[in-house]
Every structure is written in C-alpha cells, then in structure tokens.
Amino acid sequence: MEIQGLPAHPLLAHGPIVLIPLVALLGIAMIIRPAWRITLGPWVVLLGFAMFAMTFLAVQTGEELQANVDSTQLIKDGAEMDDALRPIALALLVAIFLLVAPARSIARGGRGALATLGRSPLWNIVSMVLVVLTGVLATYWVIQTGR
Numbered sequence: 001m002e003i004q005g006l007p008a009h010p011l012l013a014h015g016p017i018v019l020i021p022l023v024a025l026l027g028i029a030m031i032i033r034p035a036w037r038i039t040l041g042p043w044v045v046l047l048g049f050a051m052f053a054m055t056f057l058a059v060q061t062g063e064e065l066q067a068n069v070d071s072t073q074l075i076k077d078g079a080e081m082d083d084a085l086r087p088i089a090l091a092l093l094v095a096i097f098l099l100v101a102p103a104r105s106i107a108r109g110g111r112g113a114l115a116t117l118g119r120s121p122l123w124n125i126v127s128m129v130l131v132v133l134t135g136v137l138a139t140y141w142v143i144q145t146g147r
Contacts, residue, residue, distance in 0.1 A: 001061050009061040013146070015054030020089060020142045023051050024135030027096050031128045038107045041100030048093040055089040058082075081145040085138075092138045095130040102127070 001008040026044045030036045059082045102118025117123050 001064055007061070007065050009058065009065040012054065012058040012061050016051065016058050016085065016089065016142050017146055019047065019051035019054055020092065021139045023048050023092060023096060024131075024139050027092075027099065027131040027135050030099060031131060034103065037100050037103035041104060045093075045097055045100055048096045052086075052089050052093050055085055059086055081141065085141055085145055088134070088138045088141050092131075092134040095127070095134040099127045099131050 003011055023044060026040065026047070030041060030044065062082050102114045102123065105112065105114035106118045
C-alpha cells in the first residue's frame, strides 16, 4: 500500500506510536479520577478503537513492505514484534472498555450485569490492574517494536 507514492507503513506506524501510550495514560488518569470514567471514558474508548485500527493497519502495511524489500535481521525482528502488537493493543482496548462500561452503566442508573459488576470492589481492583498492566505492556511493546 502506498500513500502518494510513499510506502504506507512508515506513515501509518506513527499512529500506534502516539495512540498506544496516550490511551494507556488516559486509562491511568481514569483510575486516579474515577469520575472521568463517566465523562472522559467514552472518548477514551473511541480513541482505543482508533488505536487498534491504526495498529492493525500499521502491522498489515509492515507485512506488505517486508514482502517487497530485502529482508534484514532488523526487518525480521520488527515483523515478529509487530505480530504480537495486535493482540496487545486489543487487550488494552478491552481493558479500557471494562473499566469504563460498568461506571457508565451505574451513572445511568443501570441495574443490569454491567452495573452489578461495577459495584463490585473486587471487579474495580481487577479492572484497574488490567488497565495498568496492558497499558504498560502495550507502551513497552510499541517502543520495542519501533527500535
């Protein structure tokens, strides 16, 4: 894939480089300020979807680029790390969603499963730990992939 004659991968790779740490930091901010889960949360989830889409596109175009250039050890290592980045980015998106959705359900006066989950102290701890772990892992991984 090309964008105005340039390989798309170097251009699209900047999306995950910026969005993954941003989503991770916003997730941690929502842990520190739980009220932000209600106001900022939906925007962070949307940003998470954009992050995952950009990660998916960057990995796809990286695979295409790898097939069209001479393969060096650096390119092989980057391709291997790229393959793991998709599920890690998806895990971050899911963790953010699982932090935000129960809080939003409670704020709307929900009585369903999400609201019940959000009222559980254990669930709150688990969701916060998931956001921190996946955020740190995803940020570390995208940095290592770009090296």
